[in-house]
Amino acid sequence: MPDLSDATRGRLLFGGDYNPEQWPEATWHEDVRLMKDAGVNSVTLGVFSWSKLEPEPGAREFGWLDTLMDLMHDNGIDVVLATPTSSPPPWMGRLHPDTLPVTEDGRTEWWGGRQHFSHSSATYRRYAAAITEDLAARYGGHPSLTMWHINNEYCTLDHGDEAAAAFRRWLREKYGTLDALNEAWGTAFWSQGYDTWDGILPPRLPHYMRNPAQMLDFRRFTSDMLLECYAAERDIVRRHTPHLPVTSNFMPLWFGQDAWRWAGEEDVVSVDLYPDPRDPLGAQSGALVQDMTRSQARGPWMLMEQAAGPVNWRGVNHPKPRGLNRLWSLQAVARGADAVCYFQWRQSRQGAEKFHSGMVSHAGEEGRTFQEVKRLGAELARIAPEVTGRPITADIAVLHDWHSWWAGAQDGRLSSRVDYPDVLRAWHRALWQAHLTTDFAHPEHDLTSYRVVVVPQLYALTDAAVDNLLGHVRQGGTLVCG
Structure with a gap:
């Protein structure tokens, strides 16, 4: 390419x-x-x-x-x-x-x-x-x-409406059945269970807090x-x-x-x-x-x-x-x-x-x-x-994941004063001020080239990401978690 x-x-x-x-x-x-x-x-x-x-x-x-x-x-x-x-x-x-x-x-x-x-x-x-x-x-x-x-x-x-129809198609491909969607979204809470795909909408303005999984x-x-x-x-x-x-x-x-x-x-x-x-x-x-x-x-x-x-x-x-x-x-x-x-x-x-x-x-x-x-x-x-074309090498990685950010930026969380970008900047700033060259990485990326891996805040992690971080430590790497 x-x-x-x-x-x-x-x-x-x-x-x-x-x-x-x-x-x-x-x-x-x-x-x-x-x-x-x-x-x-x-x-x-x-x-x-x-x-x-x-x-x-x-x-x-x-x-x-x-x-x-x-x-x-x-x-x-x-x-x-x-x-x-x-x-x-x-x-x-x-x-x-x-x-x-x-x-x-x-x-x-x-x-x-x-x-x-x-x-x-x-x-x-x-x-x-x-x-x-x-x-x-x-x-x-x-x-x-x-x-x-x-x-x-x-x-x-x-x-x-057209986005709503596309959202339903996307959800059907992801979950396959309404039962699986209802389980994943926790719709037993607040009587939100869906009996038909046509009942699902993009998150529109509600009376009170919206379903975080939706x-x-x-x-x-x-x-x-x-x-x-x-x-x-x-x-x-x-x-x-x-x-x-x-x-x-x-x-x-x-x-x-x-x-x-x-x-x-x-x-x-x-x-x-x-x-x-x-x-x-x-x-x-x-x-x-x-x-x-x-x-x-x-x-x-x-x-x-x-x-x-x-x-x-x-x-x-x-x-x-x-x-x-x-x-x-x-x-x-x-x-x-x-x-x-x-x-x-x-x-x-x-x-x-x-x-x-x-x-x-x-x-x-x-x-x-x-x-x-x-x-x-x-x-x-x-x-x-x-x-031009010169490689930049680093042996420190800061982990960042958009899905975790999205999941953590919901109403009804522990503290609205915890702002994910501010936390990420603070950890990166400490490395920057120490003149340490830093990469960013996804939690599921290959981390073997890094001596230190920093986790500022990951609210949601996949099983593959957890296994990856444990494997990094078992192989002698240092994991620093917020």
Whole structure:
């Protein structure tokens, strides 16, 4: 299978999301000049361009993207081409309300933002497959194309009727019989026993606490449905370009995806990372995500997004002090990243993220942000031969499991003051402050290469995981448990 080295070709990838559809064509040539000046060698195109590519159902407007793909190639800049399926056009929700997700209290999430799609909608999946197929057929042979980026930051929840039907199918496959489901869910409590599959719904807004086993299975189901969406598009582009790697970007320590399972379905593991520049432990927060992403990738990984300056979604969005962008970028490289990229190239002048920084800020090329980006690009090009593909070894592993996190994050637990991410960060912080290189691992992973295995908090463990941890100790390893 292809991997990140097929895209880097001995370089550190440097660049980021490029959204030229927001700008007149005259700006594109100015962008290319600045990219070359900054040492940018890779851009991601098309992430949020579905309405531009398909302005009405079945229409295809590829001319602008043809121009950009050629422009990038002519200037020696590689393209990571995204499928635009994270943000469906308004016409889809208007014509096909079944494609819109529904919240737990029955409200429809409308278009006008992004990620407004139902992962279980057959209509959405059909349109997503069609635009992906046409993109892959048109650009699969383009010389600028080095990687595929599927969707963006999968995070949709859906409690609607089509998701309910899919949830029931998922449960039937998992449990086989209603008796087995009732036993596993403990439905004898509070008179919750089910006599028909049709009576089972996604967890919707209740009068009081919900069944914790139902909540856990719904989390598992949601992760699996989103993974099905990813895999469907991945398989389409792989059929056209089996030699090119495929990725989709994780959010850091995101609650909604079993990223261990997802990582096994990706050629390149990538993550978006936005520590708060005012947080005195921002570097440790970044290090945790970097260590986890490297462990999921089992080798080099891709920093798909970071901010060159302030973001736009915190209560107060502070700029990065001088030098912090360089420091955190080099920290990612030191922890195994072979790609350092940003959201986004040029700061938007309109829309919800017009105050989110870009590599080229509103101040332009003379501004501090671009000048720092330019210096970083030169530095990354200089060190690339020494660091690209370099293995990072650790003899300490911190165990983490999404299913255990989901199971423990229920109403009615022992203490709402025990927050799993905080516990995980505290244990990792102790190792980080002691300058000890740390991997993350799933409780069922092979642990034989680790001298010390740390278990911050695992509320739920499989029999296989328990046997694995006991075996680690019997073979002479040290197990540290919270």
